[in-house]
Amino acid sequence: MxxxxxxxxxxxxxxxxxxxxxxxxxxxxxxxxxxxxxxxxxxxxxxxxxxxxxxxxxxxxxxxxxxxxxxxxxxxxxxxxxxxxxxxxxxxxxxxxxxxxxxxxxxxxxxxxxxxxxxxxxxxxxxxxxxxxxxxxxxxxxxxxxxxxxxxxxxxxxxxxxxxxxNTGRNYRDVVEIVQSGTLGRIHRAGCWRTWNAALTNNEPATEPPELDYDFWLGPAPKRPYHPLRSHLTFRNFWDYSGGTFIDFWCHIMDVAVWALDLKAPRSVSALGGRFVVNDATETPDTMEAMLEYPGLIVSFSLRPEPPPGFTHMGGIGCVFEGSDGTLVVNYTKHELWVKGKLVESFTRPAQTIPDSPGHxxxxxxxxxxxxxxxxxxVRYGHRVTKLGLLSNIAYRTGRRLQWDDSRERFVGDGDADKHLSRKFRKPYAL
CATH class of the missing domain: 3.40.50.720 (NAD(P)-binding Rossmann-like Domain)
Structure with a gap:
């Protein structure tokens, strides 16, 4: 974990x-x-x-x-x-x-x-x-x-x-209502972050355990020799199975940005990063910056060793909405409004428009x-949110800025990048 x-x-x-x-x-x-x-x-x-x-x-x-x-x-x-x-x-x-x-x-x-x-x-x-x-x-x-x-x-x-x-409590719902009320003015940027600065470990044995059907665990993924980090808990940090810590936490915090700003797919995406902090046997980057371009809006996600300067008090995961009249920062449990560099302790909140949740x-x-x-x-909303992170990972892996056509769910004039939109399943598995 x-x-x-x-x-x-x-x-x-x-x-x-x-x-x-x-x-x-x-x-x-x-x-x-x-x-x-x-x-x-x-x-x-x-x-x-x-x-x-x-x-x-x-x-x-x-x-x-x-x-x-x-x-x-x-x-x-x-x-x-x-x-x-x-x-x-x-x-x-x-x-x-x-x-x-x-x-x-x-x-x-x-x-x-x-x-x-x-x-x-x-x-x-x-x-x-x-x-x-x-x-x-x-x-x-x-x-x-x-x-x-x-x-x-x-x-x-x-x-x-x-x-x-x-669907946990009112925190995200309150943030969505504040953003959509216009309290922040014209929003020109939303930036999310997640920290990661330690090597991954799990308690799996060094050799393949007899209780695990490792070949079936691999399923449609390529055939690879067993390694404890490849199965259970730490699998996401291998490209064969997922997109790293970056995609692991993407939905948790990008959800509030997609929800509040009613984001669809971007018109372009770019990303850069690498392995600068963590030293283990996994593959995916420990540091990454993704930029998604919308008309009049930039949305970003930062995988980094520490929280962004100025927001260390918000902890290891968060999102900042920057508007012409104010800045709103949110993590899992709380949110803050800042105006001209000062924390606003009390402000007029918009009327509740999103019903309370019965629980996820x-x-x-x-x-x-x-x-x-x-x-x-x-899952239709889930695809809308997850897709943005998947596109960001493709931009990282290709090393270039990519133009996106969401009506076709294809990149514009980039057949090599399109190859990352799907994968070849190992036989006999198929979708």
Whole structure:
């Protein structure tokens, strides 16, 4: 798990820290739902993030854990034992998610696989008539995100991308209302950041563990020799599976900029960076600056060792909106208004226009019952947010400024850059 400079991990923020008690008790007032009212949910991937989601889903009395799927027997067995000790029953275990999709009793799946598996698992699940919760970043590539978005519409599935901060409390909602009210005047720049300055480690053995089906874990990705950093927890910092710490945290904080400014795709994107701070066996940059150009607006994302000067008090992740009449800075838990270099302690806030959220998982579950495919963080919105980070990574990898045609989801006159929009899947895997 990656940490920000305040020492608070993403999983702590999500309420799924390793330190949570193994046994989770539902609220005393929560009565079990009648069997006919329960959502039969299968979890695909129950490592660190998946176990956190499992704990969260188990607090909802109208959810029954119908199946546990993971290619690593250690994770699978631990998750089944957790359900048994918490809820009093043991769901069946499965190593291949494709088999559980044939179970017509399963209503929905929650996908916590590595990023390079998201599209196949999500699209196949939607084709099988399942509603889908899938972690961020939504997809490995732009083409795969498009396939997920289109499948959700074609099959009328309820979806939610696991970007928990989108529906946690009022903080982001308040920021969106302030920005859209015009309080800041004309906004000419929005800049996000995330810090990273330590080598990655995990507790995986040096040699391939017998409980892990590593070949199936690789799936559509290229065949590579086992390395502990390539599987579980630290996989994102290899290009075969994801786009680094940069894309890992992109959706968490760029979400508020996309939401507040109603951002679509940029007309151009550029990026530069490298490995200047971290010394480990991973591949992706530890330092990176991405610039996305919109008419009259620049949007940036900075992966850096420390917070930007002047905003160290906001910690390891944040976003700044710069306007003609003021500057607004936000992190996960708070926001501040600055005018002419001075913090404004009290100001007139706009009227509330965005309803309070029932919670990220609750919104998904309620959407299943109501057949509402327009959840606030559905995969179509998830594609819109994630795509910007994927384009930034392509600009970094090609080393040049790229012009973008969003109507075609292609770069303008750059066939070499277009090659990064999709990938060749290792046989026999296909989307």
């Amino acid at each position: 990656l940490h920000d400079s305040s020492g608070v991990s993403r999983r702590v923020f999500l309420g799924a820290a390793a330190g949570l008690a193994t046994v989770i008790h539902r609220p005393l007032f929560a009565q079990p739902a009648a069997p006919s009212d329960q959502i039969q949910l299968a979890l695909i991937g129950v490592g660190g993030m998946g176990t956190g989601r499992l704990k969260e889903f188990m607090t909802h009395p109208d959810v029954r854990i119908a199946a546990i799927c993971d290619v690593d027997g250690r994770h699978r067995d631990a998750a089944i034992a957790l359900v048994r000790s918490t809820l009093g029953y043991a769901p069946p275990g499965e190593a291949d998610f494709r088999r559980l999709l044939t179970n017509k009793d399963i209503d929905a799946v929650a996908i916590q696989t590595p990023d390079h598996w998201h599209a196949i698992a999500a699209v196949r699940s939607m084709e099988a008539g399942k509603d889908v919760f899938v972690e961020k970043p939504l997809s490995y590539s732009v083409a795969e995100g498009r396939a997920m978005a289109d499948a959700s519409t074609r099959h009328a599935r309820v979806t939610q991308m696991g970007n928990h901060i989108h 998982l609750r919104e998904f579950l309620d959407g299943i019952k109501a057949r509402n495919i327009e959840t606030t963080c559905n």
